[in-house]
Amino acid sequence: METFVCAGCGRIYLEQSERCGHCGAEMEERPASGRGIVYSFSSVHMGARGMPTPYLLALVELEEGGRILARLADDDESEPSIGGKVIFSGLSDTGPVFRML
Amino acid sequence: MRGVSIVGAGITPFGVREESLVALGAIACRNALEDAGLGPERIGAFFLGNFAGQAFVGQNHIAPMVAHATGLGAVPCTRLEGACASGGLAMRQGVLAVASGQVDFALIAGVEKMTCAETDETASILAAAGDVAVEASVGSTFPALFGLIARRHMHEHGTTREEIAHVAVKNHAHGKLNPNAHIQKDVTLPQVMDARPVADPLGLFDCSLISDGAAAVVLCPSETASAHHEKPVEVLASAQASDSPALSDKRDITTFYATQKAGEEAFSQAGLSREDVDLAEIHDCFTMAEIIALEDLGFFARGEGGRGAVEGMTKLGGAMPVNTSGGLKSKGHPVGATGVAQIHELTLQLRGEAGARQVPGAEVGLAHNLGGSGATCAVHILGATA
Numbered sequence: 001m002e003t004f005v006c007a008g009c010g011r012i013y014l015e016q017s018e019r020c021g022h023c024g025a026e027m028e029e030r031p032a033s034g035r036g037i038v039y040s041f042s043s044v045h046m047g048a049r050g051m052p053t054p055y056l057l058a059l060v061e062l063e064e065g066g067r068i069l070a071r072l073a074d075d076d077e078s079e080p081s082i083g084g085k086v087i088f089s090g091l092s093d094t095g096p097v098f099r100m101l
Numbered sequence: 102m103r104g105v106s107i108v109g110a111g112i113t114p115f116g117v118r119e120e121s122l123v124a125l126g127a128i129a130c131r132n133a134l135e136d137a138g139l140g141p142e143r144i145g146a147f148f149l150g151n152f153a154g155q156a157f158v159g160q161n162h163i164a165p166m167v168a169h170a171t172g173l174g175a176v177p178c179t180r181l182e183g184a185c186a187s188g189g190l191a192m193r194q195g196v197l198a199v200a201s202g203q204v205d206f207a208l209i210a211g212v213e214k215m216t217c218a219e220t221d222e223t224a225s226i227l228a229a230a231g232d233v234a235v236e237a238s239v240g241s242t243f244p245a246l247f248g249l250i251a252r253r254h255m256h257e258h259g260t261t262r263e264e265i266a267h268v269a270v271k272n273h274a275h276g277k278l279n280p281n282a283h284i285q286k287d288v289t290l291p292q293v294m295d296a297r298p299v300a301d302p303l304g305l306f307d308c309s310l311i312s313d314g315a316a317a318v319v320l321c322p323s324e325t326a327s328a329h330h331e332k333p334v335e336v337l338a339s340a341q342a343s344d345s346p347a348l349s350d351k352r353d354i355t356t357f358y359a360t361q362k363a364g365e366e367a368f369s370q371a372g373l374s375r376e377d378v379d380l381a382e383i384h385d386c387f388t389m390a391e392i393i394a395l396e397d398l399g400f401f402a403r404g405e406g407g408r409g410a411v412e413g414m415t416k417l418g419g420a421m422p423v424n425t426s427g428g429l430k431s432k433g434h435p436v437g438a439t440g441v442a443q444i445h446e447l448t449l450q451l452r453g454e455a456g457a458r459q460v461p462g463a464e465v466g467l468a469h470n471l472g473g474s475g476a477t478c479a480v481h482i483l484g485a486t487a
């Protein structure tokens with residue numbers, strides 16, 4: 001997993017860009033293991049327009065530090081839990097997706 | 102800076118309203134002017150809180166439209182947008198305009214018309230109060246953000262699902278006594294706990310209402326206030342603070358830094374302590390948000406806010422009733438109107454005019470208005486005339 005971290009505000013991105021979309025500062029490339037833990041999660045039953053429900057949202061804390069909001073793959077049989085281990089499984093139309101370990 | 106007082110307050114009933122966005126605003130404004138016994142020609146500046154006129158009804162630039170419909174003439178009209186704190190920001194700008202001596206009378210209003218949109222469309226419009234690039238794009242909605250916050254708060258501080266649900270039961274019990282509330286009926290604890298999930302752990306009754314409505318107040322210098330109302334209400338503090346909206350930018354999502362800062366600043370301005378507050382209108386966009394605000398404002402220690410509704414301290418008859426109006430939960434949450442409607446409720450209470458929900462002998466009230474997931478916060482403290 002490749003991450004791009006803003007040198008100004010510290011935001012983590014999974015796609016490369018010249019400058020941070022939040023603050024405009026320059027980005028630094030940072031290799032990441034793709035491993036993280038669930039900081040919090042919610043199963044969304046009434047969602048945003050055009051998004052089939054339910055889906056799992058999680059705030060994931062990466063092993064290297066920093067948090068990102070992501071989808072948790074819900075084709076999994078295990079229940080998410082705070083502190084539960086997750087691994088990056090790819091980028092979808094709705095951003096990063098993690099899978100429970 | 103001179104002291105500022107409220108000499109007029111007006112509101113429309115909250116709920117599903119037939120009137121247009123602009124007409125709702127104008128009705129609340131006329132009610133407030135009438136309450137102050139002032140003609141529109143006396144007003145020197147108009148500040149209007151509105152979040153998403155364009156997105157909900159296709160109309161922007163509504164401050165001069167509401168002003169024209171109210172007969173304010175050529176006065177400077179300014180619309181404030183700070184998500185769900187838009188009304189609180191309008192109030193603060195009005196206070197500053199009068200306190201600085203720039204104008205002698207300021208009219209403040211807040212308005213939103215939301216019920217014309219479908220629920221999922223509304224969820225998407227409201228999601229734009231968060232950081233769209235990293236939140237809405239992933240499928241997060243406001244209930245989802247507060248679901249994440251609630252689950253973390255339960256995990257870190259031991260707050261229980263039942264404590265969170267008690268906030269809804271309490272606020273509905275209060276709203277039942279408010280003839281302007283959107284929903285004037287009780288809900289039971291099992292109803293809240295077993296309601297259809299929206300973004301777990303939060304269910305349907307943990308979420309505030311999608312409403313139409315408007316509220317307005319008239320401000321003038323305290324030194325002349327008694328000439329315009331027999332019971333002027335003094336603005337003892339007007340504070341505002343900011344933070345990043347994105348949950349991923351926050352070190353701790355179980356607290357809102359902007360509320361802490363605005364609260365500290367407000368108590369310092371007023372020279373009062375937490376024990377001096379007789380009642381509060383707290384931004385309960387979600388049940389969990391009321392609990393966090395009670396902690397952030399210093400009324401309860403971290404992790405103890407859930408006790409308020411369960412043990413009755415924040416109920417009518419308790420030590421510091423919270424959301425006697427019914428709050429956003431039961432009175433309703435026309436986003437841009439909310440911050441001004443909180444001021445309206447405190448004004449009634451501090452005049453002793455709140456009817457069945459009156460807090461006996463109320464002298465000091467606090468209004469807490471939060472924008473989005475905590476990026477903007479306005480806190481006002483009001484005092485009754487001695």
Ligand SMILES: [Zn+2]
Nearest residue numbers: 006009020023
């Ligand atoms: Zn940045």
